[in-house]
Structure formats: C-alpha cells, structure tokens
Amino acid sequence: MGQGQGIGEEATGDGERMSGWTQERKNEWQREHRRRTGNIDTKRYERSKKGKLMRIYRNMESRIKGVQRQKYHLYAGKELLGREQFYEWALSSPEFHRLFDAWEASSYQRILAPSIDRIDSSKGYTLDNMEWVTHSENSRRGAINRVRMYQ
Numbered sequence: 001m002g003q004g005q006g007i008g009e010e011a012t013g014d015g016e017r018m019s020g021w022t023q024e025r026k027n028e029w030q031r032e033h034r035r036r037t038g039n040i041d042t043k044r045y046e047r048s049k050k051g052k053l054m055r056i057y058r059n060m061e062s063r064i065k066g067v068q069r070q071k072y073h074l075y076a077g078k079e080l081l082g083r084e085q086f087y088e089w090a091l092s093s094p095e096f097h098r099l100f101d102a103w104e105a106s107s108y109q110r111i112l113a114p115s116i117d118r119i120d121s122s123k124g125y126t127l128d129n130m131e132w133v134t135h136s137e138n139s140r141r142g143a144i145n146r147v148r149m150y151q
Helices: 023-037 039-045 051-067 069-075 083-091 094-105 137-150
Strands: 114-118 130-136
Touching: 023 039, 051 069, 051 083, 051 094, 051 114, 069 130, 094 114, 094 130, 114 137, 130 137
Parallel strands: none
Antiparallel strands: 114 130
C-alpha cells in the first residue's frame, strides 16, 4: 500500500486512485498496463513456484471447462481435483521441486518446465492419475498417443 493510500484504494502507479472505478474500468486499466509493461509482473510471478502452480491449475481447469475449445473433447466430463488439494499435493512433491529447480537453472527453457501428465488419458486430473514430467516429455507422450489413435 502506497503512502496516503487507504485500504481498498489501489493506486495505478500514475498517482490515480482506482476507488470508485467500475470493475470494467479496472479491467480496462489492467489490460492497458499489461500492454505497456509487456506483462512483466505476471511473467515474473509465473516464474515463482506458486505462480507456476497457479498457471498449471488454471490451464487444467480451462481444459475441463471447455475454455480451450480445440481439445475440449479430450477433457469433457473429466474430474478436476480442488485447487487447494492440487497446491498441497504439488508443494509436497519432491519431483515438482526438482523439476522446477532444473527449469529455473536453465533460465526457464520451456522444454524443461514442470508439467502435469495424466497417466490414463481417459481419466481426469485426480491424485492417482497425475505425475510430474517436463513439458518436453509430456509433449512427446502426447504425440505417441496421437499416433496410436490414428493407426
């Protein structure tokens, strides 16, 4: 909270206050701010462990809910564990920490990013059906499964 800023009065960084703004106006300002700054704050957060987990969970959720329409048929009606349960599972996983640390040490090479693989693709995101792999390994497994489907 900045100097002279009260609770619930977010500053825009330009000295302008957001209190009294509609949600639509706040969203508009945020989109413009992200465009101006190259979305650097979000990118920085998504390179933290909690930020990476947030992004992974949102992606899983958008697949299940059909936001990512292109592959919705692969996820429709499948189960998704709760957000807090996912975070607890992930943060207690030595494999997540090992993969994250290797990704960080590689200067965030996408192929080394931690990724969730569903062991059985006919099932959803449940504790007994998820494992940590690199993005590269997950893509490789997906390609193998696609080839098998069309043989």
